[in-house]
Amino acid sequence: xxxxxxxxxxxxxxxxxxxxxxxxxxxxxxxxxxxxxxxxxxxxxxxxxxxxxxxxxxxxxxxxxxxxxxxxxxxxxxxxxxxxxxxxxxxxxxxxxxxxxxxxxxxxxxxxxxxxxxxxxxxxxxx
Amino acid sequence: xxxxxxxxxxxxxxxxxxxxxxxxxxxxxxxxxxxxxxxxxxxxxxxxxxxxxxxxxxxxxxxxxxxxxxxxxxxxxxxxxxxxxxxxxxxxxxxxxxxxxxxxxxxxxx
Numbered sequence: 001x002x003x004x005x006x007x008x009x010x011x012x013x014x015x016x017x018x019x020x021x022x023x024x025x026x027x028x029x030x031x032x033x034x035x036x037x038x039x040x041x042x043x044x045x046x047x048x049x050x051x052x053x054x055x056x057x058x059x060x061x062x063x064x065x066x067x068x069x070x071x072x073x074x075x076x077x078x079x080x081x082x083x084x085x086x087x088x089x090x091x092x093x094x095x096x097x098x099x100x101x102x103x104x105x106x107x108x109x110x111x112x113x114x115x116x117x118x119x120x121x122x123x124x125x126x127x
Numbered sequence: 128x129x130x131x132x133x134x135x136x137x138x139x140x141x142x143x144x145x146x147x148x149x150x151x152x153x154x155x156x157x158x159x160x161x162x163x164x165x166x167x168x169x170x171x172x173x174x175x176x177x178x179x180x181x182x183x184x185x186x187x188x189x190x191x192x193x194x195x196x197x198x199x200x201x202x203x204x205x206x207x208x209x210x211x212x213x214x215x216x217x218x219x220x221x222x223x224x225x226x227x228x229x230x231x232x233x234x235x236x237x
Contacts, residue, residue, distance in 0.1 A: 111160025
């Protein structure tokens with residue numbers, strides 16, 4: 001059964017850094033795009049970043065572009081999100097998620113959705 | 128402000144049918160396939176609909192969806208108390224070259 005196990009997160013000050021990790025199991029990790037989605041307190045879901053399968057093309061929301069970096073380590077079946085220059089509005093619960101399809105082109109892969117999600121990890125940024 | 132507009136709330140009684148709308152533009156819904164997610168607070172989101180109207184295995188037939196032009200909608204028939212959750216539409220947006228979520232609709236089963 002496909003599973004995602006998250007770790008990392010915690011408390012940071014504004015301008016600081018945090019790293020989130022997500023270990024995948026039960027599916028061909030190399031072939032699927034992986035994403036991070038967050039939810040700020042009292043707000044809705046917000047897509048943060050995606051790394052495509054196979055070619056590792058990366059995509060970022062404008063709100064995190066230049067500050068966050070998504071990467072994957074296929075030897076460890078792990079996807080990470082390095083968050084730098086943290087701001088108070090980065091506070092929230094962060095989820096990693098697996099693309100359901102193995103399509104590399106993200107505009108098409110997106111239509112198949114994200115079918116497996118991690119348990120979520122909390123990031124709190126204080127001033 | 129999300130590129131996709133959803134009503135913030137909806138409510139209906141058990142056994143009835145409810146519909147949730149998602150309004151976008153030519154750069155997102157008008158060009159790409161829509162997905163829908165169910166999110167119970169405290170749990171991980173769940174994929175309900177992909178490619179505008181298809182259900183993953185395990186999602187009941189009570190959940191259906193459609194798309195027309197730059198809008199999409201999710202319908203839930205035979206409402207049950209466990210359907211009480213937040214529902215989000217999501218789609219790829221060509222103008223921002225990324226995924227976008229709607230603001231979410233909180234469904235209350237009265």
